[in-house]
Amino acid sequence: MPPHVLAAADAAAQIETIGTPSLWLGTIGAVIALIAFDFVLTRRPHEVRFKEALGWSAFYIALPLLFGLWIWAEHGGETATRYYTGYVVEKSLSIDNLFVFILILSAFAVPRILQQRVLLVGVAGAIVLRGAFIAVGATLIATFDWTFLLFGAILLATAIKVFRDARSEEDESIEPGDIAVVRVMRRLMPVTDGYRGTRVTVKEGARRALTPLALVMAAIIVTDVIFAVDSVPAVFGITSDPYLVFATNAFALLGLRALYFVLENALSKLVHLGYGLSVILGFIGVKLVLHWAHGVWDWVPTVPTTASLLVIVGVLAVTAATSLVAVRRQQRVGADAAAQ
Numbered sequence: 001m002p003p004h005v006l007a008a009a010d011a012a013a014q015i016e017t018i019g020t021p022s023l024w025l026g027t028i029g030a031v032i033a034l035i036a037f038d039f040v041l042t043r044r045p046h047e048v049r050f051k052e053a054l055g056w057s058a059f060y061i062a063l064p065l066l067f068g069l070w071i072w073a074e075h076g077g078e079t080a081t082r083y084y085t086g087y088v089v090e091k092s093l094s095i096d097n098l099f100v101f102i103l104i105l106s107a108f109a110v111p112r113i114l115q116q117r118v119l120l121v122g123v124a125g126a127i128v129l130r131g132a133f134i135a136v137g138a139t140l141i142a143t144f145d146w147t148f149l150l151f152g153a154i155l156l157a158t159a160i161k162v163f164r165d166a167r168s169e170e171d172e173s174i175e176p177g178d179i180a181v182v183r184v185m186r187r188l189m190p191v192t193d194g195y196r197g198t199r200v201t202v203k204e205g206a207r208r209a210l211t212p213l214a215l216v217m218a219a220i221i222v223t224d225v226i227f228a229v230d231s232v233p234a235v236f237g238i239t240s241d242p243y244l245v246f247a248t249n250a251f252a253l254l255g256l257r258a259l260y261f262v263l264e265n266a267l268s269k270l271v272h273l274g275y276g277l278s279v280i281l282g283f284i285g286v287k288l289v290l291h292w293a294h295g296v297w298d299w300v301p302t303v304p305t306t307a308s309l310l311v312i313v314g315v316l317a318v319t320a321a322t323s324l325v326a327v328r329r330q331q332r333v334g335a336d337a338a339a340q
Contacts, residue, residue, distance in 0.1 A: 018075050019243025027243075031250050035124050038257065042120055045113040045198060053261035060255025067251070078305065082239040083248060085309040089238060089280065090252035092316055093231050095270075096162075096277050098260055100174075100223055107174040108216040110195075117198050118213065119257040122220035126256075129224050130249040133232040138242040148292035151233035155285030158230040159278045166274025181222045182215050191215065230281060237284035237291075238308060269327045276319030280312055 064087055072080035101122070105115055140147040176182050185191075189201075190209040196202050200214035235245045287308065293300040 017241045017243050018071070018079060019241065019246075024243065027247060027250070031127060031254065034254055035120070035127070038120050038123075042117050043198075045117060047112050048116050048258075048261045050261065053258045056258035057255055057262045060251075060258060063254075064248075064251035067247070079241075079244075081309060082241070082305050083244050085305055085312065086235040086238040086244060086248035087251060088309065088312055088316070089234050089284070090231065090248045092277060092280065092312070093227070093234065094252045094256050095259070095263065096273060097223075097227050098256070098263060099273075101220065101260060102264065103174045104216060104219050104223065107176050108212055108219070110213075110216055114195060114198065114213065116257055116261070118216055118220060119260055121217045122224060123253050123256050125217075125221040126224035126227070126253050127250055129221075129228050130232060130253070131246060133228045134242055134245050134249070137232055137236055137245070138240075141236070141240055145295060146292065148236075148288045148295075151236055152285045152288030152292065154233050155230060155237065155281045155288065159282035159285060162274055162281060163278035166272070166278060176215065176219070179219050179222070181218045185210060185215055185218060233288070234281060234284050237288045238305065270320065270323045271326050272319045272323040276315050279315050283311055283315075284308070 068080050068084050068087070071083050101119065105118065110118055137147070137151070140150075190204070190207060191214075192202060192204065192209050192211050194211075195213055196211045198213065199211055200217065201208050201210055203209070231249065232245065235248055239245065287303045290300060290302050294302045
């Protein structure tokens with residue numbers, strides 16, 4: 001094997017991480033405690049009010065921001081910048097995920113008082129799945145020097161798909177019967193006609209049956225697997241530190257349940273979000289390819305973390321601004337048409 005390829009492989013194998021065993025245990029313990037606390041809060045289902053959701057959203061945004069300040073104090077500005085950049089990427093991708101969650105909850109006609117429990121199960125499942133994906137990703141990076149090239153290709157392909165979906169004028173909808181895991185579960189067990197509170201199974205006659213809540217939870221978790229395919233490589237494009245990748249994923253997901261109830265009405269106004277995310281995913285995909293190529297050929301440039309953060313924040317800001325302009329224009333056109 002050529003020396004430069006061996007050097008690239010050696011560099012990939014030496015993954016620098018701030019994640020000491022005590023820090024990993026403390027972070028995982030804190031995540032588990034927060035999820036358990038959320039389950040306690042939702043043990044008695046209730047309709048989430050905007051003020052309540054806003055308060056919890058503020059908490060789950062303040063928490064990672066403060067943690068980033070600790071990283072800055074303990075490990076320096078460069079590490080903190082990578083952490084904040086990864087968090088911004090994950091948070092923006094999680095907002096896009098909410099669109100799909102809305103479609104799923106609507107397709108299954110989930111009662112509003114049960115929506116927070118469904119989302120919480122989805123969040124817990126997503127964190128576990130992301131942890132598994134991160135472990136696999138870190139192992140691949142440490143073993144194969146072409147892993148960054150593979151991740152870059154995944155993100156570029158995803159960027160193209162997201163862009164095409166954003167351009168599509170078809171009305172998005174989900175049919176429960178079209179979801180593979182739902183079809184399998186219906187074949188294995190009978191399903192009740194209606195919801196039974198927070199119960200996922202009930203005994204009807206001599207047999208135990210699933211409730212629709214079990215089906216929608218399974219659909220959400222399977223959807224999380226699809227999201228992880230582009231989400232985890234995206235953060236590895238910012239940092240190869242497995243701890244930072246996990247921390248950014250966990251913090252972005254923890255506040256997803258509350259954020260859903262804050263943004264459920266505003267999400268429809270982010271009409272250009274898909275375009276913005278396709279640009280971000282494509283940018284990170286190119287960044288990963290350049291990172292791989294730089295390990296093989298020293299003359300290939302790489303993208304600094306600070307530049308990545310500026311590009312990502314800039315794209316999100318432009319996306320939000322153009323979305324608002326587009327919505328207001330549509331509203332004016334509609335008002336003019338109604339006046340005629």
